[in-house]
Amino acid sequence: MPKTILAIGAHYDDCPFGIPGILLKAVASHHRVVILSLIGDYRGWPPIAGREQELPKATAAMARERGMEMRFLNFQSHLFDVTSENKKLVAEVVADVQPDIGFLLWRDDVHDDHVAASRLGEIALRNAGQLLNKRGIKAPREIYYFDNGPRHTIGFEPDTFVDVTAEWRQSIDWLGRLMAFVRNEPYDQAKPDSAQQLKETLALYRGKTCGVKYAEAVRSLYRAPRDIF
Secondary structure, eight states, rough: OOOOEEESSSSSSSHHHHHHHHHHHHHHTEEEEEEEEEEETTOGGGGGGTTHHHHHHHHHHHHHHTTTTEEEEETTSOOSSSOHHHHHHHHOOOOOOOOOSEEOOOOOOHHHHHEEEEEEEHHHHHHHHHHHOOSSOOOOSSEEHHHHHHHHTOOOOOOOEEEEETTTTHHHHHHHHHHHHHSSSSOOOTTTTTHHHHHHHHHHHHHHTTTSSEEEEEEESSOOOOOOO
8 A cells, every 4th residue: 555754854955865765765666755854944054045945946846856745844954943833833744744654863963953853853753643632643653763974973773774776876866966956056977976975885885784785774763573484
């Protein structure tokens, strides 16, 4: 049966960097994929100065081209926290999307936006009905943390590996086009930027860990018995 997947990040590129292959694999399997970026107001971010309103639109368009829906809240970087009001804003999206599977950033990170987004995402995914005082809103049966790379994430130990070798070219192309837009330059597939290089290093490492070429790794929020036979 088709499922609904909700992936929650702080910034426009958190999910396209962290789990692009997993999301593309979900689309290929005919699941509905929704990405929520909590930060939708990019005023004050120098790389995109003068094009602040274009970034969310361009990012959403790239997701749509790949069969996904992307939504933004109106948070600004470093100017949002885990408050009751913000919990409800994220919960409203969870209640509307009603995901079967949720993905969120790992909770321990050097970037304060990632830390706040992780906590808000976890609370909303698990407790949307209670936060909004609405019945009939169920928590996703599966929730997974993903990391944002060695420059940000602290102490992340995955327990679930996904082979994304078949999706790799699409994944790295998606990320490269996002980075090129931020730089306001044409995308050149032959010249991978630093974000693409970092992502490939990480995907190769995860792949070596589980015996495939490219992999993405996540950590389950829930512990559950599995039938291995």
